[in-house]
Amino acid sequence: MSSPIVLVIGEHRNDRIRPAxxxxxxxxxxxxxxxxxxxxxxxxxxxxxxIASEFANVEGVDRVVVIEHPSLAPFLPGPWTGAVSSxxxxxxxxxxxxxxxxxxxxxxxxxxxxxxxxxxxxxLTLSIDxxxxxxxxxxxxxxxxxxxxxxxxxxxxxxxxxxxxxxxxTCEHAAxxxxxxxxxxxxxTRATLVDKTEHTAGAKGLTGANRIVSGGRGLGxxxxxxxxxxxxxxxxxxxxxxxxxxxxxxxxxxDQVGSTGHTVSPKLYLAVGISGAPQxxxxxxxxxxxxxxxxxxxxxxxxxxxxxxxxxxxxxxxALIGQLKSTVD
Amino acid sequence: xxxxxxxxxxxxxxxxxxxxxxxxVDPTSRQANIGGGRVMNTYDAYAVGEALAIKDRFGAQVTAxxxxxxxxxxxxxxxxxxxxxxxxxxxxxxHNDIDSLTTARILAAEIxxxxxxxxxxxxxxxxxxxxxxxxxxxxxxKWPHVSLATHVxxxxxxxxxxxxxxxxxxxxxxxxxxxxxVLSGREESQRYPTLKGMMxxxxxxxxxxxxxxxxxxxxxEWSVPVAIEREAEGIVVQGVPTDEAARQLVAWLxxxxxx
Numbered sequence: 001m002s003s004p005i006v007l008v009i010g011e012h013r014n015d016r017i018r019p020a021x022x023x024x025x026x027x028x029x030x031x032x033x034x035x036x037x038x039x040x041x042x043x044x045x046x047x048x049x050x051i052a053s054e055f056a057n058v059e060g061v062d063r064v065v066v067i068e069h070p071s072l073a074p075f076l077p078g079p080w081t082g083a084v085s086s087x088x089x090x091x092x093x094x095x096x097x098x099x100x101x102x103x104x105x106x107x108x109x110x111x112x113x114x115x116x117x118x119x120x121x122x123x124l125t126l127s128i129d130x131x132x133x134x135x136x137x138x139x140x141x142x143x144x145x146x147x148x149x150x151x152x153x154x155x156x157x158x159x160x161x162x163x164x165x166x167x168x169x170t171c172e173h174a175a176x177x178x179x180x181x182x183x184x185x186x187x188x189t190r191a192t193l194v195d196k197t198e199h200t201a202g203a204k205g206l207t208g209a210n211r212i213v214s215g216g217r218g219l220g221x222x223x224x225x226x227x228x229x230x231x232x233x234x235x236x237x238x239x240x241x242x243x244x245x246x247x248x249x250x251x252x253x254x255d256q257v258g259s260t261g262h263t264v265s266p267k268l269y270l271a272v273g274i275s276g277a278p279q280x281x282x283x284x285x286x287x288x289x290x291x292x293x294x295x296x297x298x299x300x301x302x303x304x305x306x307x308x309x310x311x312x313x314x315x316x317x318x319a320l321i322g323q324l325k326s327t328v329d
Numbered sequence: 330x331x332x333x334x335x336x337x338x339x340x341x342x343x344x345x346x347x348x349x350x351x352x353x354v355d356p357t358s359r360q361a362n363i364g365g366g367r368v369m370n371t372y373d374a375y376a377v378g379e380a381l382a383i384k385d386r387f388g389a390q391v392t393a394x395x396x397x398x399x400x401x402x403x404x405x406x407x408x409x410x411x412x413x414x415x416x417x418x419x420x421x422x423x424h425n426d427i428d429s430l431t432t433a434r435i436l437a438a439e440i441x442x443x444x445x446x447x448x449x450x451x452x453x454x455x456x457x458x459x460x461x462x463x464x465x466x467x468x469x470x471k472w473p474h475v476s477l478a479t480h481v482x483x484x485x486x487x488x489x490x491x492x493x494x495x496x497x498x499x500x501x502x503x504x505x506x507x508x509x510x511v512l513s514g515r516e517e518s519q520r521y522p523t524l525k526g527m528m529x530x531x532x533x534x535x536x537x538x539x540x541x542x543x544x545x546x547x548x549x550e551w552s553v554p555v556a557i558e559r560e561a562e563g564i565v566v567q568g569v570p571t572d573e574a575a576r577q578l579v580a581w582l583x584x585x586x587x588x
Contacts, residue, residue: 076501077464078473102494106476109429109461113468118428118548121459140352140456144361144554153548191473191507194489195500211587235588246513247371253479253493253513260452260477260493260512268587279458289585290563291578298354298556302565307581309574310567319575327579327588 004037004094007155009084011099012043012051020099020263022058022167024160027126028097029060029168034128037094038062042087042180044080046073052177059171065091066177071184074196078188080107085114086182093155095133097126100159100282102260108159118153122161122282133158143275143300162263163285206238206255211268214240214257214284218273218294218313222250227317228272234324240264240284242274258283273313276301293317337389337483337505340440341380342450342462343408344370345401349455359555369404372451376511378520379481380449381412387483390414392443396436398422402535409530410522416535423542425457428549433465435540440470447488448508452477460510467508474508475501481509 006028011018025041032039041055044067052066067087071079084107088096098104100122112119123135124145133156134149150156206212213235215228225245232239241251243258257264258280269287274280276292276299284290285304292305293313302308309316348366355362369377380391393408395401396419405416419439424432440448448467453460460476467474480491486505491498493512522530564581566574582588 077476081468102477105460106464109459109464110468110474112461113430113433113465116430118430119459119461120549121461139458139554140347140349140361140363143349143352143354144359144556146554147552149550149552151547151550187471191475191501191503193499194502196494197498244371247375249513268582277458279453289587291582297565297567302563305563305565306585307578308563308565309578310565311571311574315571316574319571320578323572323575323579324588327583 004032004035005091006032006035006037006039006095006097007088007091007093008039008041008097009087009099009104010041010043010051010055011101011104012045012048015051017051017054018099018101019167020101020162022169023162023165024097024099025058025060025168026165027160030165031095031097031126031128031133032062035094040065040091040093042067042084042091044069044072044083044087046070054170056175056177057170057173058168059173060168061175063175064177065180067180067182069182069184071189074193075103076191076193077106077110078191079184081110081114082184082188083182084108084111087180088115088155090180095126095156095158098157098159100161104159108157112157117155117157118150119157119159120148120150121159123158124161124164126158126160132156137161138277138300143298162282206240206257206262206264209238209264209266211235211237211270212240212257212264212266212284212287213237213270213272214242214274215245215251215272216242216274216280217244217248218275219245219250222248224314225250227313231270231272231317231321231324234321235268235270237268237270238266242280243277271301271305272317274301275299276304337383337387337447338443338445339380339383339389339391339447339449340443340445341373341376341391341393341408341413342436342448343373343377343393343395343404344451344454345395345397345404346370346454346456354556361554361556367400367403369407370451370454370456372453372511373404374451375513376449376451377408377411377413379478379509379511381520383447383481383483384412392417392445394419394436394439396421396432397424399537405535406527406530407522409533410526411520412526416533417538418535419538419540421540428547429459429461430465433462434469436462437466437469438540439538440466446486446505448506450508450510452510452512463508463510470506470508472506472508473503474510475503476510477512478509479513
């Protein structure tokens with residue numbers, strides 16, 4: 001029997017490998033080592049030969065397969081479902097790792113349904129127990145984690161949460177690259193992208209910012225975001241928001257940090273009243289320094305915070321603003 | 330169009346979930362104590378609002394469907410009270426013990442029976458957060474889906490859907506039938522139950538659909554969720570006066586050369 005294959009669907013955007021895909025390389029290499037297996041990256045899209053070459057130079061990659069088809073760009077879940085299903089059927093992997101990005105999650109669920117597979121989203125760690133893949137993931141707003149074991153579904157299919165693994169780096173080696181052919185079914189091409197507008201300058205300011213102050217549900221109501229804005233002004237920081245506050249209509253979606261919003265990695269990320277649901281953590285856990293102010297000592301945000309204050313934000317933030325002002329003066 | 334247009338039929342899928350804001354971690358067992366509160370999933374409430382907004386603008390018959398234990402009737406009553414026309418409960422007491430694909434197939438089977446044109450669901454659920462059931466229903470029915478929907482226009486059985494993608498706003502055109510996953514609760518589509526609506530809802534019959542319990546071998550096994558042990562890496566200030574806590578943070582920010 002040939003050795004088991006761990007397959008990663010590599011993501012790229014604006015002609016570059018997405019950093020989260022380099023984290024998947026690390027996750028997949030570790031998993032492949034546990035089963036003495038081979039690790040293959042599949043790259044799909046249109047005109048992506050150079051992306052495949054870049055992946056071939058990443059440490060730990062054994063083989064790269066390229067799937068080019070005009071229907072795969074711009075991204076729509078239909079053609080990608082067909083393509084990724086076809087890749088899985090041809091490669092016959094032991095495990096499939098897909099980035100837990102908006103696009104990754106959009107097709108992964110459909111692929112699982114098409115191939116009759118179980119899918120575990122947002123895996124934080126992957127391991128092998130008695131030959132079976134076990135994925136850890138957070139539930140109930142990130143308060144608790146569960147271990148999910150694949151017992152009768154092969155290949156094991158997961159999306160991997162961004163930030164869960166460190167990024168692999170480029171090295172001297174060049175893994176072999178080969179092409180795969182796919183056919184795209186008419187039923188996968190019924191949706192059409194007719195317009196696309198990149199987010200506004202304000203939102204770009206968020207992704208490139210050195211300092212970000214973000215507010216969460218702990219603020220209680222939209223008006224209390226004034227506290228976050230004031231703190232951000234004193235620190236010369238951009239303002240971000242948790243998914244819960246955007247969902248509640250307190251802030252615009254363009255302010256949202258997390259899996260359905262922006263991924264940011266500033267020097268300083270200050271989280272006010274944010275408990276740290278995994279959907280938020282995946283968007284900011286790559287920040288250099290994380291400060292959290294929250295009432296609940298068990299809030300998951302404290303797990304990744306470099307400096308945390310447990311207490312009432314309505315007392316602490318004004319005190320902090322006062323002291324920062326006198327420091328700056 | 331030669332054939333007369335029949336009224337648009339919409340199914341809006343609702344899950345009853347634990348109130349995650351009420352979840353308390355037991356300090357000894359590290360397990361989550363869910364408490365008694367059960368609420369309509371946040372994003373599903375937005376889906377109800379979007380369905381009713383479509384009904385107002387284009388005319389539609391809206392049916393709310395929930396799969397869950399008998400108590401899930403509460404969220405259907407709430408949907409009826411906000412203006413949904415009909416409601417169906419799929420009796421699935423162990424709905425949290427089956428995987429998302431099995432749930433999707435059970436819901437798809439019910440959707441097929443009623444010949445719906447459009448299925449709306451929330452982008453994700455508060456408790457399990459898989460966001461998989463919507464796309465998996467679409468796949469099972471061989472329909473297209475659009476996720477992260479924020480606004481819907483309709484003409485000639487063609488939808489024009491605005492969606493918030495990762496770094497862009499997109500407009501997607503898609504023919505009916507289709508599945509949409511609703512992201513946001515715009516002010517104008519927020520709906521709240523009225524007293525009059527409550528009274529009317531209580532008079533409606535909510536049919537209960539019995540399904541054959543899934544017999545297929547379970548594909549996944551879950552361990553009991555527990556709180557993650559905190560790594561003692563970061564500094565945590567607790568139980569000190571406010572000014573002192575703020576002072577320590579400012580000192581640390583200086584030390585790290587962040588200010």
